[in-house]
Amino acid sequence: MADLKSKDLPPHEIHEGSIQPSPTNVTDIAHGVDMDHYRATVPLWKRVWQHSLTQMMLLSVQAFCGPAMSDAITGLGGGGLATPQVSNITNAITYAMLAIFCFFGGPIVNKLGVKWALVIGAATFPIQGSAYYCNSKFGNQWYLIFSGAISGIGTACWYVAEAGAIMTLAPSGARGKYLALWIVSRNLGQLVGGAINLSKNHLKGADGGVTPDTYLAFVIIECIALPFALLITPFERVVRSDGTKIVTAETLSTKMELRRIVKTMTSKLVMFSALWALWSFFYGGTWSTYLGTYFSVRARALSSLISPFFCIVGCFGLGFILDMKHLSQRRRAQIGLWTVVILNVGVYIWSIIMQAKFDHHNPGHIDWEDGLYPSSFLPYFFRADDRAVVPVLHVLAYLILCNGCSGSIEAVGQAIAYGMNTQTTSNPMVGFCVTFGLLAAALGPMIMLVNTTPDRIPADIIAEQQDAAREKIESV
Template sequence: MSEEKINSTFQESPVEVSPADDGEILEVRHYTPQEIAASGKWYDQRYFGLPSYSNSLVQVVMLSFVLFLCPGCFNAITGLGGSGISDAVVADHQNIALYCTFSVGIYSGIVVNKLGPKICLMIGGSGYLIYVASLLNYQRNQNVGFCIFAGAYLGVCASLTWAVQGSMIMSYSSEDRKGLFFAVNWIIFNVGTVIGSCIPLAQAIQTGTSSASTGTFAAFMALVGCGIVVASLLLPMDKVYKLDGSKVVASKYPSIKSELKGMYHVLVREPKIYLLIPMFATSNWYYTYQFNDFNGGGKFDLKARSLNSLLYWFSQMVGALLLGVILDWGRFRRSVRAKIGWVVVFVLGMAIWGGGLKFQLGYDRDSKLTAMSFNDRGYIGPMFLYMFYGMFDAMYQSFIIWILGSMSNNPRKTAIYASLYKSFQSAFAAIVWALDSRKVSFMALFGSSWGMCGGSLLIAVPLVFFMITDHTDMEKDGMKEILEDDVVVVKTIEEREIKAEDA
């Protein structure tokens, strides 16, 4: 395609340019819908006025439905407390195994760059399928060994799933739409969890049992199987176009050596990433308190726990949408939006956890409790508190992904960012699940969760307030080598303006 065919209609997003050593300017090539459709491929065509299948937002929606059906079902089960089985200690040990193998998944970014999103998501889905199958088996045969194996296997698979998610969200979106992409992804993902939570809620109302039934787990297995099928329909990364008409292209057939060099660059030459590690570590720490101790600590019966779980994940959608709008607010530069986002997350987080203190002061592990149902007096307050916990979680996770996305548009680099994020997240999750299995007090787990949320945000201040730029420099980001023929070299700023007028 000739260099002159640059689409002037795709200039709503900021153009990524950077001065090279010789004074040249590098500009990402933008393609018109007509130029994209000229390939003749079915996935580049627009039918009934809808975006083409190769549109990056369409592909992220497809990814979101995979998460809807796989991790969404996992979250619905975990949110029941004790993974919905009769022995919470077995669930703790299973999750310890899961997060231990998940925590060493720093390699997953390399695997995603090597195999591509489709294969990695299909492998990831198999882990969720085996996990649910182990819970079904436990309900019938009390096979603890299978549960532990399934947890460990899921840890490996989940590291691939979430490395793909992070990489696609960060690299498929233009710089001014990263909040939108995360919000769309998180909302669809949590719709799956909400729908999944309806299954045990309906069965709990009907049967009144204290743990999920075999029918519940069988239904989840069917949903996860559908997720694997959806994953097989994803396009390769080099077939996808962003909303501004630029291509999403990763290096073809990257060598293991080049991937290790890329990881070395991130870990050694970009020390600012270490300011986010406390946020990485915190992002799943509080799940153990919320799921096993708040919602599964004997305070609620299964009907109330199921409703709590449903509302928790519904509130995640609200939180993701709210912060996504703030982080994409076009009235402000990206560096300013980062500061606004930090203030919103910090203030709301401290208010919500502060509100949770009064509730937690009322009971602990040794308290003799009568399980509360959703039609009992006194239920409404804890219900809204749990909803606010869910909203905060979505905002906290969203802010992490947005910060990482502001640091790079390079798919190879963002996959490494995502795997690093999930590795630390899972390593600390394994620690807190182990603490819970050793019967550490609810107050200790609550206090550590609150303190880590506030402390991690404060540690991130130097990065958020002083290191986030308004645009990501292509040359420093390594995009010239990645995009190859899709970079336009313009000699002067004046020549660039003339080309834009002629296009």
């Protein structure tokens, strides 16, 4: 499904390679539905199925069963394995494939269609959980590493399709509600995953990795995503709650789409935000190694439960800042940027000090009953709290760029971070220092980008144009 290209928006405000429609003229958006005729001729079950909210709920269930469960496994530190090495190798491969396929995500999804891209992605979700189970139960490492490649490809298809679908399904007056539903499903899924981790691994004295039964619970939940993906209806049949339909444009040739992707990737906006996107998801490998190296099984299980809870708190906190109506949009973005930067500088200084102490004296596996637990875990806690709000600061880039661009760069950061920690003797200190340096390098371009934040984002302009065109049609 290709984008509609606006004649009224500047070229850099057009989403290349995504599925989000940007209709800006009467011809494009005059695809309203005669609701009286629609109700009289279409059965109730079909109207419910084709409703935009129903489709959003189907997407949210998939987010709960797939990415949220994957995050819960990652939150165990080293995937919950006895040593983080193989998990880091697997994640490095996963994110490398994710980066490649997110880059080409637009053309791939346009050829497959949103539904089948989601189906392919959902079908690969259980592979990760089953691979961790086989490794934990039978020591089968080749399957775990192989699963990284398959999961990366499938998840990339799912992410690109999902990202555009979320922006496309929502009626102009309910984007916030639809987005909130998605955020709740992701974080609720991580909370459920964390609860599973803790319930299976709460006894003191357990050494090595988490119990194999933990992964079986994840596999069961991950399998549920596929039937919900199959229930997705083609988006041209979806009817929004305001009586409008999703408008699709003709599909571009693969050659033309690739040209536009290259043009977008070399644009000023991408160049300025690339380091920030790379840094914002660079933390995974280092913190996963830190947890897996220095914390007991049940302490790692506890972290997978409480981290997503405070992710929600952090997200709403920054959301409050970004929604302060008495400040200009640019000022809100500036405050949000410096909030995250100051928090992260403190976290990095703290974590480097703690790692220096651990290099001098290895603490073994820290349990939540140990006196060292609060000071050693709090850096991870604050970084986990912050990871939910970092992407908010480049949400404008998501609105302006293709869905795959930022996702591809972020996945590159994750791949490098996990790749740095693939050695058993890997020292988290290296990762902390490199991540700190990336933040310093990314800050200058990001300040310049935030300082040029427009008063109105393209989504608001499009919504106003849709409303104006609708009023014009009704007046005829």
